[in-house]
Amino acid sequence: MQGKISLLYLLGFTIAASKIMDGVNGLYLNMAEIMYIDARMKRIQELRKLRKQSGKKMELSSYEIEFQGVSFSYQKDYKVIDTLSFVAKQNEVTAFVGPSGCGKTTVLRLISRLYDYDNGKILIGGKEIANIDIDCFFENISIVFQEVLLFNTSVMENIRMGKKSATDEEVIQAAKLANCHEFISNLPEGYQSMIGENGSKLSGGERQRISIARAILKDAPIILLDEISASLDVENEMKIQESLKYLLKNKTVIIISHRMKSIEKADKIVVMHQGKVESIGRHEELLKISPIYRNMLEKSNMTENFRY
Structure with a gap:
């Protein structure tokens, strides 16, 4: 060594x-x-x-939606929806309001079969949705959520997702009704412009309007809307409200919104609390009978009138 x-x-x-x-x-x-x-x-x-969702192909005679004692839990020891019952009539707007966590969004998820309910029944046109063929079921429903799902392809093809057989002219007409034709025309390649993964090249308001154009093109008889203007500025919200006039016409509509002004004119307002119905009525009726509704309206007005 x-x-x-x-x-x-x-x-x-x-x-x-x-x-x-x-x-x-x-x-x-x-x-x-x-x-x-x-x-x-x-x-x-x-x-x-x-469990694979299944069912039979059925012709629906109407598009009225009814909950009969429906219960649902994400976790076994806590019911998010507890024996909920209501009717959303065809050609009417039914709005859901209530504190955060009361189960509003879960109602839409159950109607759209993203989850299967534990107890009770959900009916469309008198037929239980669990028995309707899944493809047949989704042909009759358009869903516009706050978080828009878009694909990394052209604007034209993203809108055409609503109706695969639609012509270019039909797509453009739907875009005009959804107030998005102008901004699409200003894109580098117009309707052929690629929009990035989940519409990353577009603003939140632009993505939302493309989603509405897709629903207008599909023209389904049932429309589900979930907080679609919650994160938008005033200008985009006004444009979306304008486009909704065409989308909601003569449809069965269920809408969720924290902005009380947007649901005051609904045909029916369902006030929820802890997974149950607290009150049902029109705006004027609920001001008299529902402390939860009055409290939410007061808070909403305070927020809108706040000045720095």
């Missing part, structure tokens, strides 16, 4: 060490990839365990 090492041994050790480190690094990279794949496989297995 002289505390020395030859150049040959040093070079050999360095090369061997680098090879070992390459192997270790490769192992770490492979482990990360394996963990990623394992997580995805678990999600796929969970999806395969879900």
